[in-house]
Amino acid sequence: MKHEGAPQGSVVPSDEEGGSAVAGDSFGQHRLGGLSGKLLLLTVAFVMLAEVCIYVPSIANFRNTWLMDRLTTAGVAASVLAETNTIAPRLQEELLRTTGAVAISLDQGSRRSLIAMSSVPLNVDFVIDMGAVTPWSAIVNSFQLLTYGGDGVLRVIGAGQMGHTQKVDVVLPIALLQKDMLAFSVRILGLSLVISVITASLVYVALRALFIRPLHRLTRSMERFAESPEDSSRIMAVSGRRDELGDAEIRLAGMEEALSRALHQKQRLADLGLAVSKINHDLRNLLASAQLFLERLEHVEDPTVSRIAPKILATLDRAVGYTQAVMSYGKAQERPPQRRLLALRRVADDAADVLGLTDHDTVAFENKVPEDIEIDADPEQIFRVMVNLMRNALQALEAEKDKTLVCRITVEAEREGACVRVRVTDTGPGIPENIKKALFKAFHSGSKNGGIGLGLAIVAELVKAHGGSIRLDETVPGTCFCLEVPDRTM
Structure with missing residues (x-):
């Protein structure tokens, strides 16, 4: 005989995971590898996870309500039959059919009465005392009942009517409760799928409008700018958003502007180097000629020429040296x-x-x-x-x-x-x-x-x-x- 402390087994989470995949495929299969598809699948998964957290106490509450309904019905009928001392076979059959029980007895403290019984229960697998049920024991027992395989019965003990001191003892087929619990689980699963699909679709549309499209705009701007970084007209136009994406647009536009300006400067340096290299050869020849003329002037017997010529010659020597190293800055050394x-x-x-x-x-x-x-x-x-x-x-x-x-x-x-x-x-x-x-x-x-x-x-x-x-x-x-x-x- 198994009691409420027995280990729990559950197959419901695996069913719901399968439902998530189906819902995700119906909306995101065209772009599952992209950010939009991933957001869609994650939203479905999180909604289904939330529904699982709701389902666990819900199925336990459904079990408790179902058992209390059977106890109440059996208790009312048993009290009437016990007071009238009339237990006709036809009434017994009607009571058993209404409650779905195999046997019903009434415990009045001083005496115990068998109200109705269709057959002798041989294998009672679960005994449930509704007066001692806790939330955790209800959850554990609910999943035990869902995963049970066999033709056993369960015994339920509890008060039949509010205000009455007698207890009702009902023996029920496990399959009867298991069938209703499975039907309830299917309804919960279907509702969860509908909620998750609707929520995921709304989140998908909202996120695509708020984030994915602006990100695509950033990507297209980068691609367009990369084709011709020197063209300042390709710098991204800031949309004026006041969120993180707007900040990213501002920073991207600033980076593109700085890069374009740097490329212009580098092009200017290249043009300058080309121009200097073209005149360098001719300038060196002119300076060399000027040196030859000054060397002749040094032999002129004039005090002013003798004083100034060495300084001019030294200056020309430096100028010739500069022309030889004129490209050194362009070489960055x-x-x-x-x-x-x-x-x-x-x-x-x-x-x-x-x-x-x-x-x-x-x-x-x-x-x-x-x-x-x-x-x-x-x-x-x-x-x-x-x-x-x-x-x-x-x-x-x-x-x-x-x-x-x-x-x-x-x-x-x-x-x-x-x-x-x-x-x-x-x-x-x-x-x-x-x-x-x-x-x-x-x-x-x-x-x-x-x-x-x-x-x-x-x-x-x-x-x-x-x-x-x-x-x-x-x-x-x-x-x-x-x-x-x-x-x-x-």
Whole structure:
């Protein structure tokens, strides 16, 4: 004999899983591999899981209600028959047919009466005391009854009528209760499938409209932009959504715009390199010819010519060297520095001579570098650093039209241990705010006319090659560049 604590077996979850697959196939089979199909199947699965959680207590409640209905019917009839002491065979048959029971007895405490019996029950598999039923025992017993296979009977004990102290003892075929429970399960399963399909369809339509279509729009925009990144008209148009997808659109459009701008800059660099390479050969020939003429002028016995010719010749030598390495920035590298100890004050004077600052009409030049400051650097490269910084300052000051403004370029330096700090300052208008973040990047020219934005990029590269650094000092009026060049490590 089995009681309510027996192990539970259940086949209902497997049936419902099969129902989920069928429902999913009916709506999502055309795109099961896509995000829409996966959302559809997941929605069906979750709804069916929720229905299973609802079904478990529902089937237990159905069992309890079914058994109580049989006990109530049997109890009312048994009480009437017991009070009248009339138990005719016809009435017994009618009572058994109505309740579906095999045997009915009434326990009145002091005596026990057999009310009706169609046959002697030989194998009672379950005994259920309705007064001792708990939610968990009802659930366990319900699945035991659903999975039961055989022709056994169950015995149910409980109060037949409210307010009566007697108990009714009914013996019922298990197959009768099992049939009704299976019919109830089929109805629940069908209702669950309908609810899950309707819910999944609504969720599918909503998610496709809210998420899938915008994601497709993002994908199509990326594909279209990838076909021609240089075309700024292919940058994604922001829809104005105020959610995460709208944020993704803004970020994608920003990324595409930045990439398009970067490609334009790279194309500009390529065009510049091509143009420079075309004129490089002819320029070198012209400079070489100028050197030959100056070498002849050196033999002229004129004090002015003798004083100026060596400086012009040195300048031409540097220009020839520049033409030989003119593409080095385009190759993204400079030759390694060939360091020597240099008199920094003399380097600043030479740069000022080349730029014409020593006798400039409107711009004053002050070389405040101490005589004893020596810098460990490549002669040509540190000269280029000074020329670029001082040329930028000169161009900014020459653009000023107000004669009352002070126009002055100052070079200062100091040594701290194994490092030389150099400051190039001018009294100009300063660096515009919009280019400070990209100040040392190529093609981010400031306000000067005709500039292409390579001077500071070259300076930063040359200083970095020496193991140093350069920065803009914003605490000083005008423009002040501070660079540090450490000595060689021995």
